[in-house]
Amino acid sequence: MKDAWSSDEVRKAEEPLIAAGEPLMARAAYALAQTVLREVGARPADGRAPGYRPGRPSGTRLRGSLGSDGLPGRARARARRMAGSRGDVRGAQALLLVGPGNNGGDTLFAGAHLARRGMRVTAVLASTRAHEDGLAAFRVAGGKVLTLADIRVPSVVRSALESDVILDGLVGVGARGALRPPAGGLVRTLAEARETAGERWPYTVAVDIPSGIGVDDGVVLGPVLPADRTVTFGALKPGLLLPPAAHLAGEVELIDVGFPPVSGSEGWGAIWGVTTGRHAMAGTDPAAGRVRRVEPADVAALWPTPSPHDHKYTRGVVGVIAGTTTYPGAAVLATSGAVLAGPGMVRYLGPEAVGSRVLLERPEVVVTGGRVQSWVLGPGVPAVDPEAGPDGDGQARRIFGALAAVTGVLSEDVTGGKMPAVIDAGALTMLEHRLPAWAVLTPHAGELAELLQGLGHDVDRAAVEAQPLHWVRTAHQATGATVLLKGAITVVAGPGDAYAQADAPAWTATAGAGDVLAGILGTLLAGRSADVVEDETLAARLAAVAVLVHGRAAARASAGGPVAALEIARAVPAVVAELLRD
Ligand SMILES: NC(=O)C1=CN([C@@H]2O[C@H](COP(=O)(O)OP(=O)(O)OC[C@H]3O[C@@H](n4cnc5c(N)ncnc54)[C@H](OP(=O)(O)O)[C@@H]3O)[C@@H](O)[C@H]2O)[C@H](O)CC1
């Protein structure tokens, strides 16, 4: 599990360590410098480009940029390659963007390391203040200092284009709101120049966070220079996991500066994926609602894996009410997702013609009613239209019946127990009662906006996309349900922690992929039906697991190319097997 700490939590963790004289900044700056040296020093063994920028054609980092030595970037790289061995950074150029606080201090100390290794390092101070010791160390090491007040923004842009690497050290966890002038103007212009420069733009490293993102909520209120890599200290920050800010952070690298582990039960390494750790952290309450990310290694402990004593009813039966004669495909996809995630059984309820199509793809499905341990409600079912009355296929009527069981309107004698559910698409328009946390709503941003509008919030799709965590939490509080907002980074929130999952390739944004996800989650909820009712935080965790499995299945089916939704479902068994094996 990746676990993000708010800026307040980071400060609380820092205070006693700083009071005890732990050299946190020195550790942070050294690790930052090592990362930069590694990246700048990356040399192609075969003479081809170093593959610098994830997601971009390899080796283009230096192409065409004209250095102050008069050599275009590529020629400069070649000259350095000829001059030195792999890892030699002499003559490479770094541009530091330095703010007034400790984030700027980290950056200046790192710059001093780089200068001592032979790099030509220029710091642009964006404020009249700068970290005094950092600045002194930087000057002693031979770094060049400019102030934004003395030079103009266009000359910083020129300097950037001549550089091999940029370090964004304007603000870190001390940031409040959008970047203010003059840093804001500088970053806006640099971000525009980066767009224009494309592959010629230097490798950009954000120090702790990309300056300008909302550290604790991942919102992007103003200009931000997108990073290729963020080197973050002590703990991940929510804004590095949450959209939209997480899209600006590039690869995130967590540096252990000596923070203690979250709790006594899990080791530091288990939590952070790093190697050292000390004492338990006082005052961190998981119930306060962290932002977390479920990782592949977490899946086995949460997956409902059968024992030799299980039979199909103990393993969980998923009831699917999805699809209509107009949209039969959703029924096929949701039932396929459910079956291939491995429940005891899947029941399908719907028009006979749709049930027949389901059986053609998945003969394992039972198309009669009966007891279930979870419901999947709504994929491929249109929104309720109050003017038009009940839909011809009877799906709305069936869903209202199932929802009565989920919301507790029907007694448990009738329903056979408390009923977890996935509530998707058209079923999201059929909510009349407060829901339990073991009901999981699975809207996309447009559907969430409509749901919130119905609850009296003035919000549209763009607003949801700008502040996903806020609106997901708002929807949870308003409905009682766990809420899963589908997107390139999916955000889930219920009581307790929230989860931000970035598991799927962009190809996954295709019709029917959400129906498959609903089916997978239905199987997880059925397999752990009693646990989900017992522990009201579990539904969100299982929802995050479903997103992870779905995303990895999409990646497997896609193999870097297009993917059809049914192929995602078909890839699920192999993905689950792999996750349970590891
Ligand atoms: N986590 C660790 O182990 C360590 C982290 N370190 C680094 O320290 C920063 C936090 O440093 P801090 O000095 O508290 O704060 P910042 O450097 O992030 O920024 C504070 C200054 O920035 C100004 N500010 C705040 N918001 C804005 C804004 N929107 N626009 C422009 N300027 C802004 C603020 O100015 P004021 O006028 O508002 O006072 C502050 O001066 C952490 O992120 C790490 O990088 C340490 O190295 C220790 C180890």
Ligand SMILES: [K+]
């Ligand atoms: K920063």
